[in-house]
Every structure is written in C-alpha cells, then in structure tokens.
Amino acid sequence: MDSIVIIGGGHAAAQLCASLAEAGQAARVHLVCEEACEPYHRPPLSKTFLKADDQALQPHRPPKWYEEAGIHMHLGDPAVAIDRAARTVTLRSGQVLPWAELVLATGSRARRLPGLGDAPLDNVVTLRAAGEAQQLRARLAQAQQVTVLGGGFIGLEVACTALALGKKVLVIESAPRLLGRAVSPQLSAHVLRTHRDAGMEIVLDARSGGFQVEGARLASLEVNGERRGVDLLLLGIGGTPETALAQAAGLECADGIVVDARMRTSDPAVLAIGDCTRFPDRRAGRALRLESVQNANDQARTATATLTGAARDHDALPWFWSDQGGLRLQMAGLMPPEGTPGLTTVRRPGPNDSAFSLLHYVDGQLVCVESVNAPVDHMMSRKLLEAGRNPPPEVAADPAVPLKSLLA
C-alpha cells in the first residue's frame, strides 16, 4: 500500500490523522513524532497546565484511537533525513520508511536569546512543548519572582498565570506596545491597562544592556540602564519555523517551508502544514506564516483534500484566541498594519462593562474584528467575515443590533 508519512506530532499532524481517517485512508498513514506521546493540545501549556501539578496533558485523541484507526505510530523517534529521490524518511532509530506522499508538520521552536549562548541556564526557560511546560511548572513553584522577556501572546499568558499564582511579575517588551505584531493599538492599550491594574510590572520600549550569568544561573539583566535581578526568566520572544529537514532535502524555504494553495512544497509529492509553512493567503494577497491552532487545523484539511484526490485551494479565515487572566481575547481576520491607508475602527459595547469588540474597516470593508470577553460577537464576526458581509460601521457598532441579524 502506498504510504503517507507525516512528520510532526502537533495540532496539524493530529488533525491530518483525523481527516485522513474520516476519508478512509488511516491504514496508509505513518505518524513520526519527535515527542514520546500522542499529539496533545498546546494552548493549555501556558495557562491551566502551569497552575497545579495535577494538571495533565490533554491528548487530541486517546492512544486507542490511533490503534483502532490503524495508524502506524513512531513515537519518540524523530525523522532525521528525507531522501526525495528514493522517497524514504530515516528515523533516529535507523528505521527507514518508504512513502508515496510525505507531509511535514514540524511546527516551530521557541527563539533563544542571541548573546545568552546555547548552554542551558537553570532559571531560563522557553515554552513550546510538554517537556518545557513541565520544567516551567516545576520552576514556577520555587520562584518568588518571574521575569518574562517579550510581551507577545505566550509571554503574557504565562505572566498572567504567574500573577494568579501569587508571583511578582515583570514583563519586558522592546516594542512600544504589547502584542504589537498581532493586535490593534487600541487593544494593546486595553491589555496594558488591565495587566498593570492587576499588579503586573510592564516595561515597554525596553533596551537591553546585557546579562550577568553566575555559574549555571542568569543573575540579572540590564533594562534601560537599570540592573534587574532574575529569579526565573521566560523567553517569550517568538518562534522560528522548524525547517531544518526540509532545507536539507532541498525544498524551498523562506522563513517557513514554502507551499502553494494546496499545501504542496516545491516538490509536489511533499506537502507541509501548520506553523512551519509560508503559504499564499487570498485575503491578505501575500504569503504568510501563522502560528495558530486554526491555521494548523485548516491547513490539515486542505492537505487531506490534496492527498485524497479532491484538491481545492486553501481559503480559510484566520482566527485565534488568547486567555490572559480575566481577558478572553478573540481575533477574527488579520489586523492590518498600523498606518494602513483607509483604516478605520468602531467600538461595539459588549454584554457587560468588561466586554467589547473593535471592528476594523479598510476603505469601508470589514477586515478584522477583535473581541474582548465577547465570545458571541466573535463567533458572529467570523461568520460575517467568512461570508464577506460588510455591515455599515454605525450599524455594527450598535449593541442593540445582534451581529447575527447582519448575516441575513
């Protein structure tokens, strides 16, 4: 039987297994995972998982499901080489798997801090996978104070969790605002105010003046000319796509494995999905790399269509969420960069004082909706954007008008 080999054990790989099983193709599938367990949900790792020792990983599906579906599992045995001419993948154990089609779902890795070197420091952690989350949880339990470098989603989620655990928290961000690459300035300002009110110390526009290492620990770092002691440091400075195997196999990469609208790489027999890809986005009109559960799942569905002879172009609305203390942030569509000509915003009050949505238009066209503690508005916004509806701003901003009614 012609095998489909999937390399990766995260959200994209899990969804691809599920979709291929639905399409009756499970028996062809070999899943090659670097991690020693079945795929699990990553979002809880920066939230509930850190709060207590009894919080377990949340698997996408129980081990039995893979067994019953007939999927061949290769856990804890990463792929180390791809031979495109021979159509084989070699695993670390030495096992060689032949494939008719290969899918790379290798995700991304947390970025290390240039200048800190590669040697691990006892009190410096990153967060991508279960092993790192377990390490962070154990160190959080010991720490009095937590420093988070980077005011992005993962950094702020961990900062909120640490605050909820009673730690003193310092967030250091080099940009002039939090979440600057992903959300509007209005939302950044709300998040900043909320976290500061909750007792988090946040330094923006931070200029690093270097680090002081003592033995195997980071003792302090210098921020804006001030030396700050470090008890525990989380590096939350973004991720880099895991493209090493693809590059070694001669596949085109450009800050991500380059794929077409059907998730095919520069070799049509090799597909790539999830965080590791750079793909053409119809709405944005350019190639993007996204790190979100929605993107991983939807790209897996598009790849399934390609692999099962029902190929169609990828056309999914990007959406994502982040839970930060009392803030549930939900974004539908991509926020245009600051300064985009014709960008206007209206605010729609939510069902209570802590809830609202920001609707962003470019040249009068609705392109993105950011919701804070307003899940119904988020769901309806996704439907509006997917359907290409364009409610007049003054109507959409009126809380007396249900967004659902604008879908009709």
Ligand SMILES: Cc1cc2nc3c(=O)[nH]c(=O)nc-3n(C[C@H](O)[C@H](O)[C@H](O)COP(=O)(O)OP(=O)(O)OC[C@H]3O[C@@H](n4cnc5c(N)ncnc54)[C@H](O)[C@@H]3O)c2cc1C
């Ligand atoms: C802590 C945390 C919180 C998050 N919270 C949210 C959230 O609230 N909302 C949201 O939308 N997104 C969130 N994300 C992002 C989301 O989890 C990712 O976008 C998603 O997991 C991407 O799926 P993926 O399958 O592409 O990559 P991953 O889930 O990262 O999986 C990649 C897998 O490939 C494996 N791999 C790599 N190389 C090899 C190899 N050579 N051989 C075998 N296996 C290999 C890796 O070990 C890993 O298991 C969060 C991410 C993290 C880390």
